[in-house]
Amino acid sequence: MQTQYLSAGERRQRTVEAVVTLAGTQNPSEITTAAIAKHMSVTQGALFRHFPSKDAIWEMVMEWVAEGLLNRIDRAAASEASPLEALRAVFEGHVSFVIEHPGVPRMMFGELQRAEATPAKKVAHGLMRRYAERVTRRLEEAKKIGEVAAETDCQAAAILFIGMIQGLVMQSMLSGHIEAARTNAAGVFKVFRRGVATHGGVLVAEGGRSAVRRTTRRTAKGSEKG
Secondary structure, X not given: OOHHHOOHHHHHHHHHHHHHHHHOOOOHHHXXXXXXXXXXXXXXXXXXXXXXXXXXXXXXXXXXXXXXXHHHHHHHHHOOOOHHHHHHHHHHHHHHHHHHOOHHHHHHHHHHHOOOOOHHHHHHHHHHHHHHHHHHHHHHHHHHOXXXXXXXXXXXXXXXXXXXXXXXXXXXXXXXXXXXXXHHHHHHHHHHHHHHEOOOEEEEEEOOEEEEEEOOOOOOOOOOOO
């Protein structure tokens, strides 16, 4: 489709896509409106006919990120009946989203680190809050049905969940192999699940669903036999 035949909404969407693409290969803070316009094969004047400022562009980009990521994890969670399996699907869905759009974590980290309050930073904070609420809710559901230990601090566990994804993505980016995040995702989530699973039980997967298998607690003087 020729750029000159795009509607105003389509032009704005193309601008968002251009920023996300550019952020995948360079520091988002160094992306200029001139670079965006060049990538889109338009003039800066044409760009600013649809956005009043660079901050407005960044705000729409972060709104696109928030909507896209939350929709992705909501669909992933809805595909599983078990709360913990839903969280596994969320974990894997988030990692897949980042691999598809490697510029997203660069932009998120960049916006959240900015000292000044910007519209884009406000959207990024809102995304983190809404994401944490979703994870916390799933953990509370898992606690109610006995998948997660009753004494688990679900808000703290949600922070850990998000931090694991951030660390996984950052290490993969530093290594220069973003696909490594997908390779390591299953093992990382397995460690998390063991940490929150009901005490005295082992969470196992049976036919793609979670189940809690009770085991006998051992006492300090107990036998080493199984």
